[in-house]
Amino acid sequence: MSILTLREAPPERLDLDGLTPAALAGLSEAEAARLPVGTSRRGLTLGDCFAISLDGSDELRIVGATERLDRVGAGLSAGRIVVEGDVGQRLGAGMTGGTLTVSGSAGPFAGTAAKGGTIRIAGNAGESAGGALHGAEAGLDGATLMIGGTAGERLGDRMRAGLIVVKAAGAHVGSRMIAGTIVAEAIGDHPGYGMRRGTLVAARHGALLPTFVETGRQDLVVLKLLATSIQALVPEAAALLRAPMRRYGGDLATLGKGELFTPVG
Amino acid sequence: MTAWIDGRAATREDAVAAAASLLAGARSPVFAGLCAEAASVQAAFDLARTIGASLDPAAGSALYADLGALASGGAMTTTPAEARGRADVVLALGAAPWASDILTELATDGPVRGRASGRPRAVLALGGPGAGSVQHVAYPAGEAGLAAAIGLLRGLVAGRVAGPHPLADLATRLRDALYGVILYDPAETGALGAEMLNGLVKDLNETTRCFALPLGDLHQGRAVAQIAAWSTGQGPRVGFGRGTPEHDPWRFDAGRQAAAGEADAALWLAALPTPLPAWTRTVPTVALLGAPKGDEAQVVIGVGVPGEAFGAALWHPRRAAIAWHAVDGPQPVPGPAAAILADLQARLASPAEKPFPAKNPTTNPERSASC
Structure with missing residues (x-):
């Protein structure tokens, strides 16, 4: 296992884009130490900020991480990155495979444009987790994003594919959603604002938009299949999917092919 | 009186020198406000590119x-x-x-x-x-x-x-x-x-x-968006820390950077009336103000009000475009903020004022320092 240990709290935001096990595998520790990670004109390198221990394996551990580390695991395609601590914005941006776990919390835009692989955040996530960046085509795009704590506003904003499982989230969950699935215990007001397609499942929710309409009680096989597929990952969420569900369709402001499921009663 | 250092009246020459040294030592300087005529905003973008600063107009949130x-x-x-x-x-x-x-x-x-x-x-x-x-x-x-x-x-x-x-x-x-x-x-x-x-x-x-x-904003935000587009090809929240302009509306939000302790120096440009954020008194800041009192920041320099003191290119709300606002008989002092910014640019770009001596100047002149 390769290990990067942050020596002290960084004096500026650091950009760890592309620091994946595969990218580090071909480098000596001296070579890795010269990789640029700073975002100011001082040109900080990996070796300036981290103690580096590489063994060429497909597992990378980042120890002592703080919310100033941006784009941790961005572009990951295989292997495993384990983060001890918090991370900044764009965790796992654009990753296509592998697993990424964070023991603390993440900043905004976790999992943006991630096409594959699994991201697990034990703590909270900032705004637009699984959401799209300014002007970007899509947010989460096929990967699986699991958040143990609370996500900020606009969870899954403009997501196009994949699965998000979260304990609780703020307002506007699934805004502008193109497709994909979000399962939550509790979500805030106005979920699905401007969603075109996609599925939201929530045990509890805030105020619904006037452009969501109830379409009755549903007992859909697809939800049972989804429950089976996530049973191993998050058993609580799987249990929620097996309950009898009421369905709302929306957002009728746009295409209106999205849906929100919430337990009957 | 048109210049102050630490709240005390100073000559403009001393204030500009103090401003230059405040910005020269900064790791992540932030240029905010940007409520001024096109020439001064352009000069702010040019100076930001020289010293690796990021920019954010006062109108940032609404504009975005x-x-x-x-x-x-x-x-x-x-x-x-x-x-x-x-x-x-x-x-x-x-x-x-x-x-x-x-x-x-x-x-x-x-x-x-x-x-x-x-x-x-x-x-x-x-x-x-x-x-x-x-x-x-x-x-x-x-x-x-x-x-x-x-x-x-x-x-x-x-x-x-x-x-x-x-x-x-x-x-x-x-x-x-x-x-x-x-x-x-x-x-x-x-x-x-x-x-x-x-x-x-x-x-x-x-x-x-x-x-x-x-509806346009009151703080030249629409003009700044156009100046940013022609200067960097991107939106106004850009940073030059890595040399090339990076657009990141979240990272370069000036209020966020101040609150997170990331900004270690700032330049607040408000030749036209703009609400002053609280952080100009906590982050070491150079304030270029059309209506200065002197205690707004560590270094305060009075500048001419565009469209009143001198003719200037400003946002024209009815035409929804940058347009020339003519002034009869411009007053010579204080001059436009652009002149101060050009002075700072000349001081900070000169080799003698280079803020960071490189660790290994022969092998790696651009990259040095450590956490």
Whole structure:
């Protein structure tokens, strides 16, 4: 296992884009130490900020991480990155495979444009987790994003594919959603604002938009299949999917092919 | 008196030297406010590129509500002058349009050009304050708020929401308009509401003409967006820390950087009146102000007010463009902020003032220092 240990709290935001096990595998520790990670004109390198221990394996551990580390695991395609601590914005941006776990919390835009692989955040996530960046085509795009704590506003904003499982989230969950699935215990007001397609499942929710309409009680096989597929990952969420569900369709402001499921009663 | 250091009066020469040394030592300097004429804003972008600073206009948040919607799905917009010439229906969204001269002017006459020429102009209000002297038809936004009402209106216009509804009549009026204009403040609708509004406008253009008309901000934000576009090819929240301009609306939010302790120096440019953020007194800051008191920041330098002290290129709200504002008999002092910024640029770009001696100047002149 390769290990990067942050020596002290960084004096500026650091950009760890592309620091994946595969990218580090071909480098000596001296070579890795010269990789640029700073975002100011001082040109900080990996070796300036981290103690580096590489063994060429497909597992990378980042120890002592703080919310100033941006784009941790961005572009990951295989292997495993384990983060001890918090991370900044764009965790796992654009990753296509592998697993990424964070023991603390993440900043905004976790999992943006991630096409594959699994991201697990034990703590909270900032705004637009699984959401799209300014002007970007899509947010989460096929990967699986699991958040143990609370996500900020606009969870899954403009997501196009994949699965998000979260304990609780703020307002506007699934805004502008193109497709994909979000399962939550509790979500805030106005979920699905401007969603075109996609599925939201929530045990509890805030105020619904006037452009969501109830379409009755549903007992859909697809939800049972989804429950089976996530049973191993998050058993609580799987249990929620097996309950009898009421369905709302929306957002009728746009295409209106999205849906929100919430337990009957 | 036009210059201060630590609240005490100073000569301009000393103040500019103090400003240069304050910025020269900075790791992550932030240039904010940017409420000035085009030449000074341009000079701020040039200086930022030289010293690796990031930029954020005072109008940042409201501006990005609109820029986000524009970047995501495009927009069909018009100008106040075009609206006045052509619109037969004006829909004012929320409360902000009622505080704007544009709506009052639109209410005084009717269209004189184009398809709707000669028709009366109807003023409609969705979620307005329901007061004022402008005659209009008022529709309630409902308790879900303005953004939700915009979505509902879009659903009604497209026929996806049917049946009797308080906003159904409003939807019909927009569909029947020959040249509809929807007046809004992106700060009030929010980014999601602005994007939904642009979608509504596009839906209406399937069968008739309709345009969005965003209210400009008071702090030159629209001009800064254009200057940023021609200077960097991107939006105004850019940073030059890594040499090339990086656009990141979250990372380069000046208020966020100050609160997070990331900004270790700042330049606040407000040649025109702009609310001063609290952080100019906590982050080491150089303030270039049109109306200085002297205690706003560590270094304060008075600058001329563009459009009053000297002719300047400023945002013209009616034309929705940068336009020249002429002044008869310009006063020589204080001069434009651009002159101070050019002075700083000359001092900071010269090799003698280079802030960071490289660790290994022979092998790696650009990269040095450590955490």
